[in-house]
Amino acid sequence: xxxxxxxxxxxxxxxxxxxxxxxxxxxxxxxxxxxxxxxxxxxxxxxxxxxxxxxxxxxxxxxxxxxxxxxxxxxxxxxxxxxxxxxxxxxxxxxxxxxxxxxxxxxxxxxxxxxxxxxxxxxxxxxxxxxxxxxxxxxxxxxxxxxxxxxxxxxxxxxxxxxxxxxxxxxxxxxxxxxxxxxxxxxxxxxxxxxxxxxxxxxxxxxxxxxxxxxxxxxxxxxxxxxxxxxxxxxxxxxxxxxxxxxxxxxxxxxxxxxxxxxxxxxxxxxxxxxxxxxxxxxxxxxxxxxxxxxxxxxxxxxxxxxxxxxxxxxxxxxxxxxxxxxxxxxxxxxxxxxxxx
Amino acid sequence: xxxxxxxxxxxxxxxxxxxxxxxxxxxxxxxxxxxxxxxxxxxxxxxxxxxxxxxxxxxxxxxxxxxxxxxxxxxxxxxxxxxxxxxxxxxxxxxxxxxxxxxxxxxxxxxxxxxxxxxxxxxxxxxxxxxxxxxxxxxxxxxxxxxxxxxxxxxxxxxxxxxxxxxxxxxxxxxxxxxxxxxxxxxxxxxxxxxxxxxxxxxxxxxxxxxxxxxxxxxxxxxxxxxxxxxxxxxxxxxxxxxxxxxxxxxxxxxxxxxxxxxxxxxxxxxxxxxxxxxxxxxxxxxxxxxxxxxxxxxxxxxxxxxxxxxxxxxxxxxxxxxxxxxxxxxxxxxxxxxxxx
Numbered sequence: 091x092x093x094x095x096x097x098x099x100x101x102x103x104x105x106x107x108x109x110x111x112x113x114x115x116x117x118x119x120x121x122x123x124x125x126x127x128x129x130x131x132x133x134x135x136x137x138x139x140x141x142x143x144x145x146x147x148x149x150x151x152x153x154x155x156x157x158x159x160x161x162x163x164x165x166x167x168x169x170x171x172x173x174x175x176x177x178x179x180x181x182x183x184x185x186x187x188x189x190x191x192x193x194x195x196x197x198x199x200x201x202x203x204x205x206x207x208x209x210x211x212x213x214x215x216x217x218x219x220x221x222x223x224x225x226x227x228x229x230x231x232x233x234x235x236x237x238x239x240x241x242x243x244x245x246x247x248x249x250x251x252x253x254x255x256x257x258x259x260x261x262x263x264x265x266x267x268x269x270x271x272x273x274x275x276x277x278x279x280x281x282x283x284x285x286x287x288x289x290x291x292x293x294x295x296x297x298x299x300x301x302x303x304x305x306x307x308x309x310x311x312x313x314x315x316x317x318x319x320x321x322x323x324x325x326x327x328x329x330x331x332x333x334x335x336x337x338x339x340x341x342x343x344x345x346x347x348x349x350x351x352x353x354x355x356x357x358x359x360x361x362x363x364x365x366x367x368x369x370x371x372x373x374x375x376x377x378x379x380x381x382x383x384x385x386x387x388x389x390x391x392x393x394x395x396x397x398x399x400x401x402x403x404x405x406x407x408x409x410x411x412x413x414x415x416x417x418x419x420x421x422x423x424x425x426x427x428x429x430x431x432x
Numbered sequence: 433x434x435x436x437x438x439x440x441x442x443x444x445x446x447x448x449x450x451x452x453x454x455x456x457x458x459x460x461x462x463x464x465x466x467x468x469x470x471x472x473x474x475x476x477x478x479x480x481x482x483x484x485x486x487x488x489x490x491x492x493x494x495x496x497x498x499x500x501x502x503x504x505x506x507x508x509x510x511x512x513x514x515x516x517x518x519x520x521x522x523x524x525x526x527x528x529x530x531x532x533x534x535x536x537x538x539x540x541x542x543x544x545x546x547x548x549x550x551x552x553x554x555x556x557x558x559x560x561x562x563x564x565x566x567x568x569x570x571x572x573x574x575x576x577x578x579x580x581x582x583x584x585x586x587x588x589x590x591x592x593x594x595x596x597x598x599x600x601x602x603x604x605x606x607x608x609x610x611x612x613x614x615x616x617x618x619x620x621x622x623x624x625x626x627x628x629x630x631x632x633x634x635x636x637x638x639x640x641x642x643x644x645x646x647x648x649x650x651x652x653x654x655x656x657x658x659x660x661x662x663x664x665x666x667x668x669x670x671x672x673x674x675x676x677x678x679x680x681x682x683x684x685x686x687x688x689x690x691x692x693x694x695x696x697x698x699x700x701x702x703x704x705x706x707x708x709x710x711x712x713x714x715x716x717x718x719x720x721x722x723x724x725x726x727x728x729x730x731x732x733x734x735x736x737x738x739x740x741x742x743x744x745x746x747x748x749x750x751x752x753x754x755x756x757x758x759x760x761x762x763x764x765x766x767x768x769x770x771x772x773x774x
Contacts, residue, residue: 222677232611235619269574269662277577277659301666305674317619318660320611324643325664329671332647335564336706340699347699353692357682364678 092144093401094175094184097126097134098153099191101388107190108134110394115143117395120402123148123184125175150174156387160194164202172196176203179380186381186401190372190389197233200375200382207410209417212241213377214316215384216249217323220364221307227253228267228304230316231323231373237315242266242283243290247416248376249311250293255407256400262310265299267318273297279315287313291423292416334362372397380410434486435743436517436526439468439476440495441533443730449532450476452736457485459737462744465490465526467517492516498729502536506544514538518545521722528723528743532714532731539575542717542724549752551759554583555719557658557726558591559665562706563649569595570609570646572658573665573715579657584608584625585632589758590718591653592635597749598742604652607641609660615639621657629655633765634758676704714739722752 095111097104104126111122112135121144124131128149135145152170154163164173172191176199178184187204189196197213206213214230229249234241246264253262266283268276275298276284287295299309301322314322337358341351351358372385372393381404385397404410437453439446446468453464454477463486466473470491477487494512496505506515514533518541520526529546531538539555548555556572571591576583588606595604608625610618617640618626629637641651643664656664679700683693693700714727714735723746727739746752 220674222674235611267663269577269659269666280659301663301668302670302673304667305670314663317611317622318663321609321643321656321660321664322667324611325646325667326643326671328644328647329668330675331644332562332564333672333675333703336703337699340702340706341696343699343702347696350692350695350697350699354683354689354696355692357679357685357689357692360682360685361675361678364682 091402091405092121092123092184093398094123094125094148094178094187095398096171096175096187096189096191097124097131098150098171099189099196100385101156102390103190104130104134106389106391107394109138109391110389110398111145112138112140112143113391113395114398115140115145118399118402120144120398121146122398123175123178125150125178126153126171127151148174148178154192154195154199156192158192158195160192160198163192163195164198172199173203176200179204185405186383188383188385188394188397188401190385190387190394190397193232193384193387196382196384197375200378204378204380204382207377207379207414207417209414209421210244210377212237212244213375214245214248215373215375216252217373219304219312219323219326221305223307226304226307226310226312227257228312228314228319228322229376230314230319232316232320233375234316236317237279239279239283239286242279242313242315243286243420244377244417245313246287246290246293246295246311247420248413249313251412251416252374252376252404252409253310255409255412256403257310259310261294263294263296264311264313265296265309267312267314267322268298268300271298271300271303291419372400374400374404376409376413381405433744433747434463434465434526435740436465436467436490436520436529437740438513438517438529438531438533439466439473440492440513441531441538442727443498444732445532446472446476448731448733449736451480451733452731452740453487454480454482454485455733455737456740457482457487460741460744462486462740463488464740465517465520467492467520468495468513469493490516490520496534496537496541498534500534500537502534502540505534505537506540514541515545518542521546527747528725530725530727530736530739530743532727532729532736532739535574535726535729538724538726539717542720546720546722546724549719549721549756549759551756551763552586552719554579554586555717556587556590557715557717558594559715561646561654561665561668563647565649568646568649568652568654569599570654570656570661570664571718572656573661574658575717576658578659579621581621581625581628584621584655584657585628585762586719586759587655588629588632588635588637588653589762590755591655593754593758594716594718594746594751595652597751597754598745599652601652603636606635606637606653606655607639607651609654609656609664610640610642613640613642613645633761714742716742716746718751718755723747
């Protein structure tokens with residue numbers, strides 16, 4: 091198992107990315123190809139005791155910056171760490187590509203240089219979302235802003251397979267995000283996709299879910315278009331941050347509540363951990379012929395470590411082959427219906 | 433000033449609704465027509481000292497239930513509290529309609545029985561959303577699931593006028609919700625609407641906003657389609673509830689943190705109040721020839737009181753006439769551009 095890691099991507103690159111790679115190599119025993127500027131990487135590696143760890147350096151002279159326009163940058167910067175890392179995967183020298191860099195760049199590099207899985211129209215980003223008892227999975231959270239019903243159908247299949255293998259849920263339940271829980275509520279896209287989802291083999295589709303019920307464990311997998319999904323996860327992030335800010339403001343406002351805050355410190359820390367997305371390992375781009383894991387731009391070493399863990403698990407569980415089989419089944423079932431009608 | 437209040441609508445109707453009406457009549461000095469089953473209302477009113485308050489009972493024998501299909505129910509239940517209340521407004525006997533009942537029912541009753549404002553294609557629901565320093569306004573949060581760019585343009589004008597008058601912001605800033613802050617990021621709808629918004633007279637349009645930045649006071653008004661807006665506010669509600677649940681779980685998990693929670697109790701209460709939507713007065717349906725205020729289904733007396741306050745303010749500030757003028761201006765400006773091109 092070898093993971094191609096974009097060392098140059100992310101707000102805290104390269105130091106936190108290399109630190110995360112060292113942690114992951116030590117903990118999971120995987121080889122991690124560190125792709126980027128060799129001198130920079132060597133300097134960072136010098137800070138750790140890396141004896142016995144497999145952390146080869148793969149040179150790449152350019153960097154796709156956070157501000158770069160993805161499509162242009164991926165085409166122009168052929169020796170960028172993202173492109174070189176994807177080419178390692180394509181050539182079979184790595185099993186997955188992990189980055190904390192420009193999300194659009196990662197998607198574009200993945201699609202152009204790793205390539206779409208056969209039969210998949212639109213790769214989608216899937217990410218865990220916290221709930222009362224753990225988390226559910228949401229896709230698409232930003233790879234496709236405008237989608238058709240059949241794309242949502244493929245998202246449901248990819249999400250189910252991923253949930254089954256990664257979370258060990260035997261029959262994951264799937265719902266579609268809508269503006270009301272009642273059947274018949276939703277945009278035209280939701281209504282049309284519902285018709286398709288109801289007759290999709292291999293998934294357990296339970297209908298609509300509202301934004302407020304996602305936290306209530308009503309579904310293992312929630313499907314939506316990448317525009318709405320992106321608004322959803324970013325709104326959740328904003329609200330979480332707002333509440334933390336207000337909490338700190340109010341607790342430090344008086345000596346008594348400040349004392350209370352000190353006594354409740356470990357509880358507050360556990361709260362932070364349960365909703366902290368750096369434990370979740372970032373979003374995974376499903377639907378390519380190999381895996382791409384996109385960690386949050388502001389990832390620290392711990393978030394990078396978890397992103398590598400997610401890449402390793404997905405690869406261990408042969409997610410790509412499983413998704414391929416699931417998508418093939420939709421096609422076969424549609425063809426069968428066609429022949430019955432004819 | 434007279435407000436037509438649907439006494440039968442909401443999870444806590446009629447007791448909390450009547451309680452809220454009594455509070456509002458006392459505090460704001462408005463007349464409130466209590467629309468619903470006379471015996472039920474009389475019984476509830478009997479619990480309070482209402483001497484000197486203007487709280488006339490207006491009989492309506494039917495109720496549009498939370499589970500009713502809005503379009504059918506509004507047509508079938510002609511003597512429902514919602515329909516009768518809207519007819520009071522239409523007949524000029526009341527200045528606004530307030531309900532905590534079925535949102536779809538309120539929209540349908542408003543559109544059918546109060547009627548659209550001249551020139552408005554789609555009425556939209558506007559609601560306050562908490563930010564670091566106060567709140568911003570978001571519309572549409574659920575009246576229109578599928579919209580066209582020109583609808584978003586009208587939403588921006590309606591939202592600006594409302595913000596200017598109700599919040600006293602002289603030149604409210606407007607942004608469009610998207611999946612990235614950079615210009616050029618967004619669905620086709622967002623891109624097309626942006627072109628229109630950039631040349632809309634009377635608004636201060638600043639481009640895109642992401643879900644996570646809404647709390648950061650980057651805009652006074654955020655426009656979006658009713659599907660995405662609905663997902664946004666409900667996700668925020670769900671996340672807020674999740675964090676409260678986890679906070680209580682973690683604080684009560686050990687005796688020391690429980691003690692801390694007790695000491696920080698007033699701080700936690702202030703936190704709850706700052707993000708509690710019952711203080712916000714619900715959502716207002718803009719674009720009808722008079723005002724409709726839709727409070728949350730689970731409104732308590734305090735939320736009903738605030739919804740009545742919002743209706744009173746909007747009526748005091750002649751929001752309807754102001755919006756009419758603003759929308760007229762878009763039309764005039766578009767006609768002028770046409771004539772310059774010709």
